[in-house]
Amino acid sequence: MKKPEQINLKLPKNLAEAAKKYAEIYGxxxxxxxxxxxxxxxxxxxxxxxxxxxxxxxxxxxxxxxLSTKKNTLVSEEKLNKTLLQ
Structure with a gap:
């Protein structure tokens, strides 16, 4: 399994406080x-x-x-589904 990636997240103070309260209430x-x-x-x-x-x-x-990104070979979801379902 790949190592988790850490991100930083800024929230407005009222949203951060509400999230903290929600987290406490719901465990x-x-x-x-x-x-x-x-x-x-x-x-x-x-x-x-x-x-x-x-x-x-x-x-x-x-x-x-x-690999698809590196080789610039990305295709649409529709084309991928068509190929996989053949």
Missing amino acids: YRNIQELAAESIREKVFEDNEFDETFSDKEIDLIDNLIE
Whole structure:
């Protein structure tokens, strides 16, 4: 599994305070855990991504994206689906 990437996030004071209170009420260890779960929900659930990939599958996907980007061979989702479903 790849090493987690650290990001910095600035929030308006009232949002940070509300997030801290929400995290305490709903049992999150901290705001970072709340933020990570919120991002995960937006990325995987709202966009209908399948979150059931294994770590090995995720690494393979990451490698494919990295190689495709380096070789400038990225294709549309439609073309990728057509190729995979043949």
